[in-house]
Amino acid sequence: MPVQWGNARVSSVPCVLGSTGCQSVVAGSPAGNIFGHAILRRRHFPVSQPPETYRLANCAPRKMRERRAQAGIRANATRDICGYCSHNPHVRTLADRYAQLRDTARVRERALFVSPRTTSELELQARWFAGDFGKHFVSTAGDKIDIVQFGVWNREAGPDFRDTAIRINGSDPIRGCIEIDVLDRSWETHGHATNPAFEETVLHVFIERSNREFFSRTRSNRNVPQVCIDPAVLPDAFSANIPLARMGRCQAPLKDLPEEGVRSILDAAAQFRLQQKAARIRRKIDSHGRDEVLFQELAAALGYKENKLPFALLAQRLPLKLLRDERDDCEALLFGVAGFLQTADLDTYRRSTREYVRQLWDRWWPHRDGLQRLILPTKIWRVSSTRPVNHPQRRLAALSVIAREWSALHRMLGAISITAAKNFFSALDHPFWKFHYTLTSDAAQRQMALVGEARVADILANVLFPFWLAHDLDPSTPLRTSVWAEYAKLPARLSNRRLETGATRLFGNDPRRKQFLRTVAHQQGLLQIYEDFCMQDNSDCAECPFPEQMKKWM
Ligand code: SF4
Numbered sequence: 001m002p003v004q005w006g007n008a009r010v011s012s013v014p015c016v017l018g019s020t021g022c023q024s025v026v027a028g029s030p031a032g033n034i035f036g037h038a039i040l041r042r043r044h045f046p047v048s049q050p051p052e053t054y055r056l057a058n059c060a061p062r063k064m065r066e067r068r069a070q071a072g073i074r075a076n077a078t079r080d081i082c083g084y085c086s087h088n089p090h091v092r093t094l095a096d097r098y099a100q101l102r103d104t105a106r107v108r109e110r111a112l113f114v115s116p117r118t119t120s121e122l123e124l125q126a127r128w129f130a131g132d133f134g135k136h137f138v139s140t141a142g143d144k145i146d147i148v149q150f151g152v153w154n155r156e157a158g159p160d161f162r163d164t165a166i167r168i169n170g171s172d173p174i175r176g177c178i179e180i181d182v183l184d185r186s187w188e189t190h191g192h193a194t195n196p197a198f199e200e201t202v203l204h205v206f207i208e209r210s211n212r213e214f215f216s217r218t219r220s221n222r223n224v225p226q227v228c229i230d231p232a233v234l235p236d237a238f239s240a241n242i243p244l245a246r247m248g249r250c251q252a253p254l255k256d257l258p259e260e261g262v263r264s265i266l267d268a269a270a271q272f273r274l275q276q277k278a279a280r281i282r283r284k285i286d287s288h289g290r291d292e293v294l295f296q297e298l299a300a301a302l303g304y305k306e307n308k309l310p311f312a313l314l315a316q317r318l319p320l321k322l323l324r325d326e327r328d329d330c331e332a333l334l335f336g337v338a339g340f341l342q343t344a345d346l347d348t349y350r351r352s353t354r355e356y357v358r359q360l361w362d363r364w365w366p367h368r369d370g371l372q373r374l375i376l377p378t379k380i381w382r383v384s385s386t387r388p389v390n391h392p393q394r395r396l397a398a399l400s401v402i403a404r405e406w407s408a409l410h411r412m413l414g415a416i417s418i419t420a421a422k423n424f425f426s427a428l429d430h431p432f433w434k435f436h437y438t439l440t441s442d443a444a445q446r447q448m449a450l451v452g453e454a455r456v457a458d459i460l461a462n463v464l465f466p467f468w469l470a471h472d473l474d475p476s477t478p479l480r481t482s483v484w485a486e487y488a489k490l491p492a493r494l495s496n497r498r499l500e501t502g503a504t505r506l507f508g509n510d511p512r513r514k515q516f517l518r519t520v521a522h523q524q525g526l527l528q529i530y531e532d533f534c535m536q537d538n539s540d541c542a543e544c545p546f547p548e549q550m551k552k553w554m
Contacts, residue, residue, distance in 0.1 A: 095275055098268035101549050102532045124231070125160050125180045128205060129153070129246075133229045139168075140226040145203065148173045149540050150246070152501045158197035165538045166203055168225060173538035176202030179216075183208045184226065187216040194219050207231055247508035248534065249541035253550040255510050262516055265553055267488070269532075270525035274487065277462065278469035285470065291406070295320040297463045298402060302395040302455070306382040310392070311399070314338060317374045323403040331400035332363035338396055339376045340439065352443050356432045388437040389448055390455075397433040398450040416468050416486050418460060425456045454493040461490060461520045490520035499523055502530030 127133065128150075135147040144167075151164030159177035166174055177200045179192060184206045192198040196219055204216040204226045216224040254262060284293045296315040303311030318337055323330040335341050341364050346354045381392055402409060405428070412424040428450040435443045451459075465487045499517070503526060507513040517523050533546045541547075 094268035095271035098272040248505040250547040251508040266522040266525035269528040270521040273528040277466035281470040329363045336364035457493040
């Protein structure tokens with residue numbers, strides 16, 4: 001379904017909104033157009049109601065709309081999507097319902113399973129997490145320590161548990177991480193005191209005290225309270241099943257909710273999340289312009305979680321306009337400023353790579369002095385936890401090809417189409433990088449995609465769909481049917497720690513759990529709920545309003 005994108009021409013706008021009719025209007029007023037182009041507005045009217053008597057979301061004067069938005073009033077919502085469908089201006093959309101649910105937000109606590117008598121660090125951690133040691137302690141300094149939230153297992157560098165909360169002498173909950181060691185001195189001997197990943201630690205737990213006193217201090221010299229626990233008090237029985245997270249209180253009402261109801265809440269949260277992303281992108285566009293923001297967002301998405309920062313820095317330091325002006329040197333500029341061309345010694349490269357590196361170097365050399373201050377430090381790159389195929393050098397090559405193919409990208413964006421986006425990314429080609437993982441690796445036997453399917457799905461979910469939505473005039477109005485309908489089709493490709501944690505907390509062992517997470521939209525909805533409720537909760541579910549709200553959802 002073609003839409004206006006940049007200067008691309010709009011042809012037709014089909015509309016399927018249940019019982020509504022719709023009109024298409026090309027609005028040419030630059031004042032109403034964030035991109036400075038004539039763009040398409042769609043207006044929908046109930047069939048039974050003449051258009052002139054129906055209040056249009058975008059017809060209200062701008063100031064009035066802003067006042068309404070500030071007051072949280074969406075009385076002039078004129079379109080709806082997905083099931084919860086009414087075109088009465090006073091009826092809420094699914095995203096509105098979710099926003100209201102979110103605003104009621106807070107969280108109980110429960111012991112979970114029994115764990116083993118052992119002094120191994122992993123089992124010690126598991127039993128701590130299971131609550132076998134209890135929740136109330138006295139620190140080595142004599143302070144009363146209450147565990148409000150056991151958090152989740154940390155699968156990355158740093159302390160053992162993240163998103164925990166404790167109270168010290170009845171204080172407000174203090175959020176942060178908990179580290180568990182066998183020995184008190186492990187804090188020093190393991191280097192936690194100088195490791196920035198331990199900066200957020202709020203509690204250090206151990207079982208064995210040394211003859212002399214050891215303090216747990218962070219790199220910024222903050223004192224971390226210490227608690228000594230005694231494994232002798234533990235029961236013998238232990239389940240080797242170490243959960244990623246514990247089931248939450250909402251698991252019971254969600255289990256009782258019909259499938260349609262669970263899908264409805266996930267849809268609502270996903271629509272809300274998509275609107276939030278679109279609003280963020282609109283704000284950025286106001287400051288930096290559409291193309292630069294799109295380029296920055298694509299760069300950040302190609303950086304993955306590990307290298308998001310260096311990729312974002314690169315896109316800011318080498319804006320799209322500069323790269324397009326220097327089209328022939330674009331790739332060399334990106335590799336040079338990334339710090340990947342620090343050595344001019346070609347002997348350090350394999351023979352098959354030398355010619356490619358020589359070309360990069362020859363094009364980088366004339367720019368190097370002028371860009372010296374912008375070159376990223378080597379330590380900013382994180383490569384140890386990335387799969388070879390996702391190495392940042394391959395991603396950077398993909399970014400340079402995207403910059404070169406910007407006109408084709410523009411054409412692709414004219415259609416809100418998953419297929420068109422997939423075709424664009426699968427057609428990206430690079431003679432060197434389709435066979436190499438890094439600048440120094442051997443050539444691979446088989447050709448590899450520059451941007452794989454899972455990454456394209458991520459780009460669609462986190463960049464392209466929010467952009468398509470931001471392209472509409474007012475993202476505070478309900479999602480455009482076409483955007484949501486396409487978005488809802490996106491199949492989920494991957495899972496991650498946060499998603500699995502959220503799924504365990506909300507769905508536990510509900511047999512329907514898998515099917516609730518088959519689409520990107522539902523995964524995104526789950527993440528939104530997890531962030532809005534679980535991540536905000538300091539009571540281990542006790543004061544969280546989500547379970548009660550679920551009972552009323554249908
Ligand atoms: S939404 Fe999260 S915090 Fe709230 S009851 Fe469920 S698991 Fe607990």
